[in-house]
Amino acid sequence: xxxxxxxxxxxxxxxxxxxxxxVNSNTPSEAYLIPxxxxxxxxxxxxxxxxxxxxxxxxxxxxPNPLSVFTGDFELVTKFKVxxxxxxxxxxxxxxxxxxxxxxxxxLPPKTIEVKLPVVVQ
Amino acid sequence: xxxxxxxxFVVAGMAAILLLVGCSSSKAxxxxxxxxxxxxxxxxxxxxxxxxxxxxxVRLSDYKGKVVLLDFWATWCGPCKIEIPWFIGFERKYKxxxxxxxxxxxxxxxxxxxKPFVTDLAINYRILQxxxxxxxxxxxxxxxxTTFLIDRDGKIAATHVGLAGKDDFEDGIKKLVERPxxxxxxxxxxxxxxxxx
Numbered sequence: 001x002x003x004x005x006x007x008x009x010x011x012x013x014x015x016x017x018x019x020x021x022x023v024n025s026n027t028p029s030e031a032y033l034i035p036x037x038x039x040x041x042x043x044x045x046x047x048x049x050x051x052x053x054x055x056x057x058x059x060x061x062x063x064p065n066p067l068s069v070f071t072g073d074f075e076l077v078t079k080f081k082v083x084x085x086x087x088x089x090x091x092x093x094x095x096x097x098x099x100x101x102x103x104x105x106x107x108l109p110p111k112t113i114e115v116k117l118p119v120v121v122q
Numbered sequence: 123x124x125x126x127x128x129x130x131f132v133v134a135g136m137a138a139i140l141l142l143v144g145c146s147s148s149k150a151x152x153x154x155x156x157x158x159x160x161x162x163x164x165x166x167x168x169x170x171x172x173x174x175x176x177x178x179x180v181r182l183s184d185y186k187g188k189v190v191l192l193d194f195w196a197t198w199c200g201p202c203k204i205e206i207p208w209f210i211g212f213e214r215k216y217k218x219x220x221x222x223x224x225x226x227x228x229x230x231x232x233x234x235x236x237k238p239f240v241t242d243l244a245i246n247y248r249i250l251q252x253x254x255x256x257x258x259x260x261x262x263x264x265x266x267x268t269t270f271l272i273d274r275d276g277k278i279a280a281t282h283v284g285l286a287g288k289d290d291f292e293d294g295i296k297k298l299v300e301r302p303x304x305x306x307x308x309x310x311x312x313x314x315x316x317x318x319x
Contacts, residue, residue, distance in 0.1 A: 015139050032239075034198045062201040062285055097139060100198060106265035107199040107282035109228065115139065 001119045006084040009045065011117060013038065013076045015097075021108075022069035023053030023099045029068040034110050038076050044086040044121050045093040051077040060104055078094035086121045093117040155282065158294045160303065164277035167192070167270060168259035172226065172250035175237060180224075180250055182276065189216075189298040190272040191223045191291070194252060194263045197239045198229070202267040206243055208288045212295055213247040219299040220274065223247035226256065230267060238260035271295065274303035 003009045017023060024033045040047035053074045057066040080093070095115035101108045167190075171181050182190070193209060195202035206225075213223045225247060227236045232251055240249055257263035260270065271280040271294045280294045 013139060024160070030200075032197055032203075035198070060200065062204050066201075077298075102200060105201050106267065107196070107201060110198065110230070110267055113139070 001085075001117065003045065003080070003082045003119050003121050005082055005086045005088070005121055007082045008048075009080040009082060009119075011045065011078045011080065013056070013078065013097075013115065015070075016073050017071060019072075019081065020034045020103050022058065022067075022071045022103075025068040025070055026050075027054045027055065027068055029065065030055070030063070033067070034098070036070065037098045038095055038115070039098075040078065040080075040093055040095040043085060045080040045082060045092055045119060047078055047095075048081050049079045051079070060102075062105060063108070073105050076103045082121060088121050090118065090120050093119055125254065146227045157290075158271065158297050159279055161277075164275075164279055166272065167272045167276050172252065172256060174248055174250055175233060175240070176255065177262045180248065182272075185212055185222055185224070186274075186276060187220065187272075187274050187303055188268075189219075189221045189274055189295065191221070191295065192260075192270040192272060193223065193225045193226055194257065194260070194266055194268045196228045196266050197235050199266040203243075204285055205267055205269070205288075205291075206245065208291060210244070210246050216259060216295055216299055221295060221299050225249045226252040228252045228257065228263070274299050274301070 001009075023036050026036050028035050036052070038050045044054070051069065053076075054071055055068040057071050058071070059066045076097075078095075093116075095117065096112050097115050098110060098112045100110040123319065127197050131261065167182060169182050171179055182192075191209060191212065193202075193205070195206070209223045209225070212221070227249055229235050236249060236251070239245075265283055267282070267285065269282040269286065269291070270278050271282075271291070273279045279298055290298070
């Protein structure tokens, strides 16, 4: 992926979720739920904003109220700013995606996975 | 990749991230609601040593001779929040019949999040801070809630993975509390044989 020093970059991160499961959205409807988070380390690319899709409100047997979730395949968009003094050449933006998934009657422990974005600053 | 203007605004896509929600595979965790097994089918519940909220070490063997409902749960687990009030009721109802509930919290943040939760829900049974090694002893406990019903001889009589039915739990508890320990059965000798005459 190419980026220009002093420029901006939007990167789409497609996420594929196993059928039958949901993850809490970035804005869960209950305080006890763990939100979906995508964070990026500071580097040649500086994350300005992560844009999440519109969540679904789904009703599950284990909750009296519908929950704000993501299901299926969706995309997260990160808006980056490229530092004006970013050194030219190849680099890597490192991110972390934290999520917690459940199906209709059980939940899996939260996980954090590393996201790597190779970038060449020109 | 599309360049939006001559300066440098770029939209790009990266490789898709597949969220493998299972711990060790992409297989979906299915709910298991097992009935109470026959004596022959039961296997010994692994011994563990965990701390309670006061820092006291608690072992499963401390409950020898009791029927134990061992619940692996977490504060972020919605289905667990449905079952916990049932377990509070079971603890109250069957405590005097040699029954106890033990909740093993799998929260990474530990007591900071667990203690307020216990207070909010007025949990009346013992809560322990779980560990991955303890979960491994019990088959990995991939999904929460996972609940084991342990008989008076320390053997696993039933396993429930995922939100189970309240009646399923209670039926199992009733069956187990009604029976004495197999280890004690036959050891009870009528007192008359030891009469003080």
